[in-house]
Amino acid sequence: MSAFTALELCAGGGGQALGLEQAGFEHAAVVEIDEAACRTLAHNRPAWRVLNRDIRTLSGKEFRGVDLVAGGVPCPPFSIAGKQLGKMDERDLFPAALRLVDEIRPRAVMLENVRGLSTEKFAPYRAQIVEKLDDMGYSAFWQILNSSDYGVAQLRPRFVLVALRRRLATSFSWPKPLERRTTVAEAIGDLIASRGWPGASAWKRGAQSIAPTLVGGSKKHGGPDLGPTRAKQQWMELGVDGMGVANEAPGPDFPADKRPKLTVEMVARLQGFPDDWQFQGGKTAAYRQVGNAFPPPVAAAVARCIFTVLQADKRKKPAEMAARELCFDFL
Numbered sequence: 001m002s003a004f005t006a007l008e009l010c011a012g013g014g015g016q017a018l019g020l021e022q023a024g025f026e027h028a029a030v031v032e033i034d035e036a037a038c039r040t041l042a043h044n045r046p047a048w049r050v051l052n053r054d055i056r057t058l059s060g061k062e063f064r065g066v067d068l069v070a071g072g073v074p075c076p077p078f079s080i081a082g083k084q085l086g087k088m089d090e091r092d093l094f095p096a097a098l099r100l101v102d103e104i105r106p107r108a109v110m111l112e113n114v115r116g117l118s119t120e121k122f123a124p125y126r127a128q129i130v131e132k133l134d135d136m137g138y139s140a141f142w143q144i145l146n147s148s149d150y151g152v153a154q155l156r157p158r159f160v161l162v163a164l165r166r167r168l169a170t171s172f173s174w175p176k177p178l179e180r181r182t183t184v185a186e187a188i189g190d191l192i193a194s195r196g197w198p199g200a201s202a203w204k205r206g207a208q209s210i211a212p213t214l215v216g217g218s219k220k221h222g223g224p225d226l227g228p229t230r231a232k233q234q235w236m237e238l239g240v241d242g243m244g245v246a247n248e249a250p251g252p253d254f255p256a257d258k259r260p261k262l263t264v265e266m267v268a269r270l271q272g273f274p275d276d277w278q279f280q281g282g283k284t285a286a287y288r289q290v291g292n293a294f295p296p297p298v299a300a301a302v303a304r305c306i307f308t309v310l311q312a313d314k315r316k317k318p319a320e321m322a323a324r325e326l327c328f329d330f331l
Contacts (some may be wrong), residue, residue, distance in 0.1 A: 004024065004025050004307060004310050004311075004312065005025065005026050005028045005068070006020050006028065006066065006067065006070055006071050007027070007028050007029055007031070007063050007066045007068070007096055007100075007104065008029070008030040008068070008070050008072065008091075008124065008194065009055050009058075009069065009071030009072075009100065010032065010055060010071045010072050011030040011032040011037070011050075011072075011257055012029070012032060012034070012037050012072060012289055012292055012293055012294075013286075013290060013293050014041050014044065014045075014289075015042060015273070015293030015294040015296050015299060016070060016071070016072050016110075016198060016294040016296075017030050017045075018274075018296040018299070018300075019296040019298065019299025019301075019302075019303055020279065020302040020303045021045075021141040021298065022221070022296060022299075022303075023299075023303030023304040023306075024303075024304070024307050025067070025068060027049070027052075028050040028063055029048075029063070030048055030049070030054050031051045031055055031071075032050070032051075032052065032053075033053065033054050033055075035052060036215055036281030036282075036285040037280075037281075037282055039280035039310060040180070040278070040280045040289060043278060043280055044277055044278060055093060055096045055097065055100065056092055056093070056096045058100060059103065060095075060099070060100040060103030060104040060176075061103060061247075063100075063104045064103075066106050067082050067106055067107050067108060067310060068107070068109070068110060068303075068306060068310075069097070069098055069101050069106045069109050069110075070110040070111050070303075071111055071112075072111075072113070072293075072294045073092075073093045073112075073113060074092070074093055083234055088238060090213070094111075097111060098129065098132050098133070099197050100207050101163075102132075107138070107164065107165055107310060108162070108163065108164050108165075108306045108310065109133070109138065109140075109162065109163040109164075110160070110161070110162050110163075110302060110303065110306060111159075111161045112159065112299075113158070113161075113295050114157075114158070115144055115157040115158070116159075118142065118144055118159045132136065135167060137165055138164060138165060139164060139165075139166050139169035140161060140163040141161070141162050141163070141169075141172065141174075142159065142160070143155050143160050143162075144158070145160055145174070145175075145298055147295045147298050148181050148182075148210045149181070150175065150178060150295075150297045150298045150301045151178055151182055151272065151297045152272045152295045152297055152298060153181075153182045153183060153184050153187035153211055153269075153272065154184075154210055154211035154212065154213060154214060154269050154271075155179065155210055155211070156213045156271075156295060157213070158294060160302055161225075162174075162302065162306065164306070164309060168310070171311055171312060171313075172212055172309050173305060174302070175301035175302055178314065180245065181276070182209040182210070183207065183208050183209055184204075184209065184211050184238055184240075185204040185207040186207055188266045189203075189204045189268050191249055191263070191265060192204070192249060192250065193249075193250045195249045195250065195251040195252070196252040197249065197250035197254050197260070198249060198252065198254075198256045199250070199254070199257065199258070200250075203239045203253050204300060205261070206239045207238045207239055207240075207291065209238065211235070211238060212227065212230075212231040212234040213227070213231065214227065214267060214271065214291045215227035215231065216287070216288045216289075216291025216293070223243050223271055224265065224283065224284050224287035224288065224291070225243055225244050226240070226242035226243075226244045226245075236259065239260075240261070241258075241259040244261055245261060245262060245263065245264060245267065245283060245287050246262065246263050247263065248263060249263060251285060261298075264279060264283060264286045264287050264290060267287060267291065268278070269290065271290055271293050271295050271296075272295040272296045272297040272298070273290065273293070273295075273296060274296075303315045328331065
């Protein structure tokens with residue numbers, strides 16, 4: 001059993017939960033309201049306690065003693081693509097997440113959201129969050145992290161909040177970016193070529209950069225595609241048709257000069273999911289789980305920094321106890 005436990009809120013298709021696992025945390029529970037996403041979590045990790053719940057109905061009392069409360073609270077209230085209603089949006093679950101932190105009092109908190117939350121428009125809202133955490137005894141840190149800096153083949157900036165109990169906060173530092181970026185060709189070139197498409201080699205030569213940010217969308221919108229008009233143009237420059245998601249990779253009969261669409265498997269690779277992570281539900285439901293995910297490599301990078309702080313504190317406590325015992329013996 002891991003030395004540290006985590007409660008994952010708004011777990012979606014498992015991106016952050018998987019990253020926490022990779023960092024060494026064991027899940028006390030993963031909570032998600034979407035049924036298809038819950039099936040994905042249970043299918044891939046039968047041993048996890050998966051709760052199909054709205055976190056607004058969840059009590060934190062049974063999770064007291066958990067070391068880390070983490071989650072990807074819904075982004076529409078802060079997304080540039082939306083109306084940016086913030087706290088006026090019924091989908092804003094920051095208050096529910098903070099209530100659970102207050103009830104559980106973990107040693108660390110990790111919440112991620114879209115870059116839109118970092119804008120000046122939401123400065124008062126961020127200040128309220130920090131103030132509430134400060135009242136609970138936490139020091140909070142915000143940071144924009146580009147997923148491409150941590151082995152993910154797309155820019156995908158995320159605005160991440162880490163909060164630690166004050167005595168632990170001075171030991172925390174954000175993960176350092178990797179020395180090089182993974183290109184789209186490196187990430188999915190083998191999948192593009194997997195069914196013998198004659199244009200695969202030329203396609204790889206034209207996909208030697210990172211992808212634009214994938215967009216997962218919501219149930220209020222239609223079928224899956226790769227994002228708004230500007231993103232589709234960027235996908236076109238990478239040799240990808242962003243107007244939808246394919247059922248399979250291009251085959252030998254697919255024209256060599258035509259742009260293929262990506263499959264859910266390819267999109268999952270671009271998000272940093274391992275190939276053996278299987279998404280449940282239809283193509284649209286599966287794509288939304290992938291497109292809305294916090295990339296596992298980024299989640300793992302941040303979680304390892306938190307794990308390091310908790311581990312150092314755990315090692316220090318026995319030493320302090322031994323020192324006190326020596327003092328008592330001397331007295």
